[in-house]
Amino acid sequence: MQDPRIRVFSGIILSLAAFISIPGAAAVFIWWLIFTPVRTQLKRIRLVIFMVIVIALFSLLLELTAGGGGISYFTRMMVIILIGMWMFTEYQPGDFLKLGTWLFGDRTGFELGMLADMGMQSLSQLNLDFDRIRLAVKLKGNQWSIRNLVPATLVLVHGALMRAETTAELLAIRGFTSGGSLNPEFSRTKKEVIAGVFAIVAGLITVFPVSEFFILS
Amino acid sequence: MKISLHNIRAARQNWSLEADATFTEGLHLVSGDVGSGKSTLALLMAQQTDPLEGNIHREDIHSMMLSFQFPEYHVTGLTIADECESWGLEPDTILPSLGLNLRKDDSPLSLSRGELKRFHLTCVLAKEYDLLLLDEPFSSLDCYQKTCLRTQLETRSHGITVIFSHEQAILPRVSHIWEIETGKLIDCGTPPDALMQWHHIPKIIRNLIKSGKVPKNISPEDLEEAACRTRE
Numbered sequence: 001m002q003d004p005r006i007r008v009f010s011g012i013i014l015s016l017a018a019f020i021s022i023p024g025a026a027a028v029f030i031w032w033l034i035f036t037p038v039r040t041q042l043k044r045i046r047l048v049i050f051m052v053i054v055i056a057l058f059s060l061l062l063e064l065t066a067g068g069g070g071i072s073y074f075t076r077m078m079v080i081i082l083i084g085m086w087m088f089t090e091y092q093p094g095d096f097l098k099l100g101t102w103l104f105g106d107r108t109g110f111e112l113g114m115l116a117d118m119g120m121q122s123l124s125q126l127n128l129d130f131d132r133i134r135l136a137v138k139l140k141g142n143q144w145s146i147r148n149l150v151p152a153t154l155v156l157v158h159g160a161l162m163r164a165e166t167t168a169e170l171l172a173i174r175g176f177t178s179g180g181s182l183n184p185e186f187s188r189t190k191k192e193v194i195a196g197v198f199a200i201v202a203g204l205i206t207v208f209p210v211s212e213f214f215i216l217s
Numbered sequence: 218m219k220i221s222l223h224n225i226r227a228a229r230q231n232w233s234l235e236a237d238a239t240f241t242e243g244l245h246l247v248s249g250d251v252g253s254g255k256s257t258l259a260l261l262m263a264q265q266t267d268p269l270e271g272n273i274h275r276e277d278i279h280s281m282m283l284s285f286q287f288p289e290y291h292v293t294g295l296t297i298a299d300e301c302e303s304w305g306l307e308p309d310t311i312l313p314s315l316g317l318n319l320r321k322d323d324s325p326l327s328l329s330r331g332e333l334k335r336f337h338l339t340c341v342l343a344k345e346y347d348l349l350l351l352d353e354p355f356s357s358l359d360c361y362q363k364t365c366l367r368t369q370l371e372t373r374s375h376g377i378t379v380i381f382s383h384e385q386a387i388l389p390r391v392s393h394i395w396e397i398e399t400g401k402l403i404d405c406g407t408p409p410d411a412l413m414q415w416h417h418i419p420k421i422i423r424n425l426i427k428s429g430k431v432p433k434n435i436s437p438e439d440l441e442e443a444a445c446r447t448r449e
Contacts (some may be wrong), residue, residue, distance in 0.1 A: 136282075
């Protein structure tokens with residue numbers, strides 16, 4: 001999906017719809033199957049495995065201690081993760097800068113968009129760094145284990161801080177103080193518009209029960 | 218002992234890399250512009266990523282090490298001494314030569330990039346590997362350290378050592394030169410003949426050749442010898 005406006009808007013509606021109810025989550029899951037490149041996303045499933053494990057543990061705890069609701073919570077959260085994965089894989093550098101400026105103008109919008117874009121790029125870099133660290137551990141002839149997490153986290157944080165410092169210096173050197181000007185241009189396909197409309201439909205299904213639309217005896 | 222790349226191809230978006238080559242024992246230099254695919258080729262040769270097409274065959278290679286451009290990736294110890302031990306090395310024998318014996322309880326990440334690179338390369342080069350792949354080993358080092366590294370690399374007598382670098386000034390005496398150009402790995406051959414085929418040739422060597430003084434190899438000594446050579 002090329003147009004970040006449709007993507008972000010759809011992402012917000014779909015996430016809310018999936019969170020609110022199981023029928024909503026089902027509708028969002030169907031939307032995800034129809035309108036997103038499922039195979040490409042499944043290849044990247046390992047990126048969210050840690051998150052899935054944490055949610056699974058929390059859901060299990062909820063199911064056992066709160067008298068149910070854990071399975072429903074897990075199902076809804078998994079669908080939200082799928083939507084998050086889709087938004088992450090479709091992201092192109094500069095998307096949030098364009099979207100922010102379009103929404104809130106050259107000052108606040110530009111800055112918010114720039115911050116969001118920096119965050120997204122940092123996330124991609126962290127992912128790349130983590131792959132390299134795991135490989136480096138393997139090259140030393142060691143198995144990746146929980147013991148590697150502390151030094152790996154230190155390296156990741158250290159790298160992120162170093163890059164942030166370099167970026168801040170670059171911005172200062174280039175004379176950045178606040179805001180900036182940008183004339184965002186967006187392109188979209190018919191399929192994207194249809195996907196956006198159906199995201200709204202999925203949202204409506206959550207808010208209004210299906211029985212509201214049909215005369216059921 | 219050799220590693221053969223049989224018509225391998227790697228690609229992403231608008232970029233691709235093709236290679237059909239065999240690396241035998243000795244010191245190899247792979248040069249190329251930034252973004253040409255040197256790091257990808259190193260990963261492919263280390264068999265840490267799969268090519269889209271073709272295959273890689275190794276013969277009599279039982280140990281391998283790939284050194285990344287950024288030494289931070291290799292850090293698995295919380296202290297410099299731990300890090301030394303993670304490479305199977307004794308801190309008391311390694312650290313004094315680096316002037317780090319008083320800092321062995323410090324975090325490796327408290328070292329500057331140059332110090333960490335030097336420490337990392339010392340750990341890597343302290344062992345013998347059948348296949349040693351060094352991605353940009355000269356980056357972050359000062360001239361003195363580059364010269365020390367060059368000398369260390371030249372003294373390696375075992376296995377296949379491949380340097381992936383765009384370094385132009387201080388290079389070791391190599392047995393083979395390769396370059397990546399327009400998405401292909403090109404075999405330039407062995408020096409001095411390779412110098413005539415090498416498009417990424419350092420300016421100083423190009424000027425020497427222009428003046429009719431072809432160096433025997435690419436190390437600073439070879440260049441000095443060529444520069445001081447009197448014409449017959």
